[in-house]
Amino acid sequence: MQSYFLPSALSRGSKRTVTFSKKKSGVSVSKSKSGVKKPASKQKLSQKPSATSRRRPVRSSPIWSRLSISPLASKSLAGVMTLLLLTGAVAMIIMYFEKQRRVKVENTSAMEIIREVMILHNESFQGKSDSEILGGVQRLAQYLFQLNSRNEDLNKATNAIIAKLIAGWKPFSGNLYYFSKSKLSFDLAGGTCVRQGGYLVYIHSRAEQEFLAKEVDKATEAFFIGLRKEGADWKWINKDPLVQSFWAPNLGGVAGGDCAVIFSCSISVDCWHKVRCVELKRYICKMKPDPKYLR
Structure with a gap:
């Protein structure tokens, strides 16, 4: 193997050494630390992936290609689906109008x-229009509502x-x-009588006096009883004058008494x-229920 020195003009001042060897590869060039290339046999080349090896994006293929369906068959399938959708829409329309018809019949x-x-x-509603009939229904409903309210009041009064009868009150002439x-x-x-919803008894008829006497x-x-002397006159405590009296023939009690x-x-x-x-005496309370509940 022989080596020869090459002029500096070839490498801008860097020294190169050409070595001739008997190897078939011929001349091998080495590079020094200052930038001279090393022998190609020892150089590590970066390998870039080839264009064919790069991953290509997957394109979505038609449904018939994935299901092994021909384009002609796919068109037929699309037509069938369109027909089904149209049939469903027609069925929904028919159902809607049928429902409206039933509602109309029910009404x-x-x-x-x-x-x-x-x-x-x-019978005066014979031959009346629907609006007149419905107006009569409304008036009847109002009447029934009032009647129901009156019944509720009647139940309360009853x-x-x-409750008064259970507590010992006795009925007579309403x-x-x-x-x-x-x-x-x-x-x-x-x-006490007022708190119980009544008053000390007033007596306005002989029949009532006979009931109380019994x-x-x-x-x-x-x-x-609810009779009291005011000045020279005797009056009921509601200020009504005494019209009919039932004094005993021989007036007993304390002389000058002002209550009866x-x-x-x-x-x-x-x-x-x-x-x-x-004086402490027992007493008679009277209560008159609302006359409208005694009809």
């Missing part, structure tokens, strides 16, 4: 029933009367009467007596 049947009922209720067990002064007795006779005690009691009526219904208002 017509309901109107016929309403007309028959209204004619049975009032329940109140039943009124309720309570004969107390306890004894109070005249003023306290009047306040009940008082059972108790054999004196009961306050009913007592000892076994001999005669004329059994009112005068007593002092501060």
Whole structure:
């Protein structure tokens, strides 16, 4: 092997050494550290992937290519699907109109029933238009609502009367009467009757006096009635004047008494007596239910 020195003009001042060897590869060139190429056999070349080896993007293929369906068959399939969609749309339209028809029939049947009922209720609705019939229905509904409200009020009043009867009140001629067990002064007795929804009894007829005399006779005690002296006159506590009286022939009690009691009526219904208002006596309460519930 022989080496020769090459002039510097070949490599801009860098030294190159050409080595001739008997190898078939011929001349091998080496490069120094200053930039001379090393032998090609030792140079590491970066290998770039070839164009064919790069990954190509996957393109979506037609459905018939993936399912092995020919384009002609795919067109037929698309036509079938279009036909199915059209058939479904037509079916939905038919169902809609059928539903509307049924609603119309039901409304017509309901109107016929309403007309028959209204004619049975009032024959003057015969031959009336639907709007007139519906107007009559509205008026009837308002009447029934008022009637229902009145029935509710009646039930409340009835329940109140039943409660009074259970508590010991006695009915007579559309009124309720309570004969107390306890004894109070005249003023306290009047306040107690008011709290119970009534008042100390007023007596306006002989029949009422006979009913009270009979009940008082059972108790054999004196009961306050709602009669009081004001000045020279006797008046009921609601300020009504005394028109018909039932004083006992021989007035008992304390002289100068300003309140009246009913007592000892076994001999005669004329059994009112005068007593002092501060005395403790039993008393009679009276309550008149609302007349509209007694029709």
